[in-house]
Amino acid sequence: MDRVARLASQKAVVIFSKSSCCMCHAIKRLFYEQGVSPAIYELDEDPRGKEMEWALVRLGCSNPSVPAVFVGGKLVGSANTVMTLHLNGSLKKLLKDAGALWL
Structure with a gap:
């Protein structure tokens, strides 16, 4: 769990x-x-992938536990959540706020 949080x-x-x-x-x-x-x-x-996968499940990632996306150190979620954010236009703001985008 600590390794996942650190990474x-x-x-x-x-x-x-x-x-x-x-x-x-x-x-x-x-x-x-x-x-x-x-x-x-x-x-x-x-x-140590299996260990990290179990840590992701404990953090709230559903089955399947991947892809698990973190933005700004916080768990955003899986593919469904990321695609929803992208389609409703809020992913870009999230990325800008985290310093991942400058445009």
Whole structure:
């Protein structure tokens, strides 16, 4: 749990992902297209990935626990939440407030 919290606060946008997850790929792409360069942690490529995945579940990430997106060190949520924020226009403001976007 401490490792997830520490990693989540090291950059304006942090995504916990799995390399084989299509929704994770879509969310990463969304951030890149917004001009954001997130820190990405591929849980299936990390020796402590399972441990981090359980920590994400305990933090409130539903099943599946990835993608789990943190903005400004705070858990935003999964793909559904991020897409909702993007479609209603509030994701950009969130990213600007966190210092991930300057435009």
